[in-house]
Amino acid sequence: MRSLDSFPRISLGLFPTPIHRLDNISSFVGTNVYIKRDDLCGLALGGNKIRKLEFLLADAKEQGAELVFTTGGAQSNHAMLTAAAAGKLGMKCILILKKRGVTACRGNQLLEKLMGTEVHFLDTDDYADIYAEMDRVGKSLGMTYYKIPCGGSNALGSLGYVSCAREIRDQGFRPDALICAEGSGGTMAGLALGAKLFLPGTRVHGMMVDTDPFDRITPELMRAAAGLLEADLEISSADFTLRDMCGPGYAIPSPEGNTAVSLMASQEGIFLDPVYTGKAFAGLLAMAKEGAFRPEDKVLFLHSGGAGGLFAVDMD
Ligand SMILES: Cc1ncc(COP(=O)(O)O)c(C=O)c1O
Numbered sequence: 576m577r578s579l580d581s582f583p584r585i586s587l588g589l590f591p592t593p594i595h596r597l598d599n600i601s602s603f604v605g606t607n608v609y610i611k612r613d614d615l616c617g618l619a620l621g622g623n624k625i626r627k628l629e630f631l632l633a634d635a636k637e638q639g640a641e642l643v644f645t646t647g648g649a650q651s652n653h654a655m656l657t658a659a660a661a662g663k664l665g666m667k668c669i670l671i672l673k674k675r676g677v678t679a680c681r682g683n684q685l686l687e688k689l690m691g692t693e694v695h696f697l698d699t700d701d702y703a704d705i706y707a708e709m710d711r712v713g714k715s716l717g718m719t720y721y722k723i724p725c726g727g728s729n730a731l732g733s734l735g736y737v738s739c740a741r742e743i744r745d746q747g748f749r750p751d752a753l754i755c756a757e758g759s760g761g762t763m764a765g766l767a768l769g770a771k772l773f774l775p776g777t778r779v780h781g782m783m784v785d786t787d788p789f790d791r792i793t794p795e796l797m798r799a800a801a802g803l804l805e806a807d808l809e810i811s812s813a814d815f816t817l818r819d820m821c822g823p824g825y826a827i828p829s830p831e832g833n834t835a836v837s838l839m840a841s842q843e844g845i846f847l848d849p850v851y852t853g854k855a856f857a858g859l860l861a862m863a864k865e866g867a868f869r870p871e872d873k874v875l876f877l878h879s880g881g882a883g884g885l886f887a888v889d890m891d
Contacts, residue, residue: 622880626735682887726759730799740769764796848881
């Protein structure tokens with residue numbers, strides 16, 4: 576198997592991120608709940624995209640790119656973090672965003688304005704249109720450019736979360752269950768593959784916050800990332816579980832998600848977001864209520880960031 580450390584990687588965040596026990600939440604749900612603080616990884620407002628960007632932007636640099644494109648919805652955390660990382664590395668970044676969600680100067684749009692990021696909105700739901708627009712703009716500027724897919728969720732980006740699983744092992748932590756939000760798939764696929772490699776005995780649960788076919792996407796991405804690592808593994812849907820926590824729709828807050836955000840804030844002084852982590856944490860609470868965890872279990876919740884969304888999306 577090829578070592579994770581053999582891939583080009585640029586340090587962008589402060590790793591390892593802390594893991595700590597949530598005492599009040601643990602009493603509330605009747606098991607040991609811990610949190611992995613990827614919201615505290617240092618760049619911009621933190622979040623899961625930094626680990627992916629360490630691999631993706633290193634690849635961009637290797638390919639001689641001067642300009643980076645990425646995409647997502649108007650309030651994409653990934654897009655904002657890509658702009659922050661590119662700026663830190665002295666690369667130009669242009670965001671070609673879907674004209675969906677809150678386009679006003681709030682949340683991540685405000686942060687992009689503060690960074691002076693060039694943002695184009697495209698009125699489409701088809702990513703093919705977006706990638707064609709990236710080619711058009713890139714060629715018109717005559718610069719060498721690199722296209723990062725939505726959410727940074729390709730095989731290379733997923734290695735960021737394979738490496739997170741290794742980091743958890745290196746922190747001496749062996750969770751029985753590992754829970755994360757799944758929005759474009761790379762985080763979940765990386766963790767599920769990483770658990771197979773470094774955390775045997777840990778069950779990875781993905782909380783779906785969008786309506787894409789993650790039962791197909793997750794193993795596909797796991798296989799592609801395992802291919803990069805030249806890891807000879809049998810990958811199947813038995814390697815993870817998925818739960819639909821999307822509620823009324825992607826980026827539309829759900830009542831359960833909002834309750835989970837408030838519970839975490841009031842009991843632990845930690846802020847989740849209404850689009851990803853709040854819904855994912857609501858999934859953890861629902862599993863606990865159904866008796867999915869034993870009192871002695873260690874359940875690790877990934878705080879994947881998203882604070883920008885908290886200040887953009889209306890939670891009433
Ligand atoms: C805060 C936050 N958490 C979780 C996710 C989901 O991660 P992934 O896109 O890798 O499925 C995202 C994706 O945009 C995110 O911004």
